[in-house]
Amino acid sequence: MAETTVPAKREEKNVPSTREEARTLSPPVDIFENDDGLVVVADLPGVSKENVDVRVENNTLTIKGHAEGICPTEPQYQEFELLDFFRQFQLSEAVDQDRIKAELKNGVLMLHLPKKEQAKPRQITVNVG
Amino acid sequence: MALRTWNPFHELDMLRREVGRVFDDFGNWDSPFSRVSFLPGVSARAYPMMNVSEDSEKVYVEALAPGLNPDSLEVTINGDQLRMAGEKPGLEDVKPEAFHRSERGAGRFVRTMTLPTEVDADQVSAQYKNGLLLITLPKAEEAKPKQISVSVE
Numbered sequence: 001m002a003e004t005t006v007p008a009k010r011e012e013k014n015v016p017s018t019r020e021e022a023r024t025l026s027p028p029v030d031i032f033e034n035d036d037g038l039v040v041v042a043d044l045p046g047v048s049k050e051n052v053d054v055r056v057e058n059n060t061l062t063i064k065g066h067a068e069g070i071c072p073t074e075p076q077y078q079e080f081e082l083l084d085f086f087r088q089f090q091l092s093e094a095v096d097q098d099r100i101k102a103e104l105k106n107g108v109l110m111l112h113l114p115k116k117e118q119a120k121p122r123q124i125t126v127n128v129g
Numbered sequence: 130m131a132l133r134t135w136n137p138f139h140e141l142d143m144l145r146r147e148v149g150r151v152f153d154d155f156g157n158w159d160s161p162f163s164r165v166s167f168l169p170g171v172s173a174r175a176y177p178m179m180n181v182s183e184d185s186e187k188v189y190v191e192a193l194a195p196g197l198n199p200d201s202l203e204v205t206i207n208g209d210q211l212r213m214a215g216e217k218p219g220l221e222d223v224k225p226e227a228f229h230r231s232e233r234g235a236g237r238f239v240r241t242m243t244l245p246t247e248v249d250a251d252q253v254s255a256q257y258k259n260g261l262l263l264i265t266l267p268k269a270e271e272a273k274p275k276q277i278s279v280s281v282e
Contacts, residue, residue: 033229
């Protein structure tokens with residue numbers, strides 16, 4: 001599963017940080033394989049169900065999330081910054097894109113990407129002429 | 130603007146803090162969360178990362194801790210020390226060879242911090258939402274700012 005960056009939206013080096021809208025965080029992910037297919041697990045702290053956007057276009061999986069803090073005041077001592085999340089992956093042809101399932105719990109997104117049913121082996125009858 | 134006399138020890142202390150801050154900020158400048166979470170030993174760093182703020186009534190500590198087991202969260206206060214402990218469970222029933230990527234850390238953590246003011250330990254509340262932990266600490270009565278009226282004669 002290769003990682004891709006299709007739109008030029010991702011944070012790039014040498015781009016002035018004043019372009020606030022373009023600044024995104026790449027969430028850390030775990031990807032593993034089980035009997036059904038692939039599972040993608042991403043940490044998206046501060047992202048609620050309404051603010052997460054997972055889509056598949058041209059075999060590209062895009063995970064976007066808008067993070068919102070719960071603290072009522074501006075931080076005075078700051079170790080982290082809640083920016084929007086953005087990350088893309090190239091999907092293989094074997095993924096059944098219609099059956100992708102996603103769940104979000106406690107800021108962790110879990111995506112199930114099942115594999116397509118394998119083409120069933122067919123018996124070919126041989127006619128003896 | 131601070132008005133103070135020049136004190137060499139104070140200057141040295143400032144320098145020490147400045148140098149300390151450079152190391153604190155290491156790996157933390159443009160995308161703090163992602164950069165840090167890619168480091169192999171998550172436990173080697175202060176975890177969870179937190180933002181601290183205050184208003185005249187309360188101190189707020191917001192911590193970045195997605196995927197915790199909420200039952201494992203422990204928040205304790207001892208004097209001016211705030212201690213938070215908990216566990217981020219790893220993925221269960223996954224064979225190591227089944228992983229394509231493994232960037233999220235997991236495990237138990239403990240972090241303590243010194244609070245900026247005295248707080249009323251009985252009134253402290255903690256909330257865990259969308260992977261963020263918010264601890265609200267009402268200030269102790271003697272730590273609240275007092276308005277002093279100026280009488281003009």
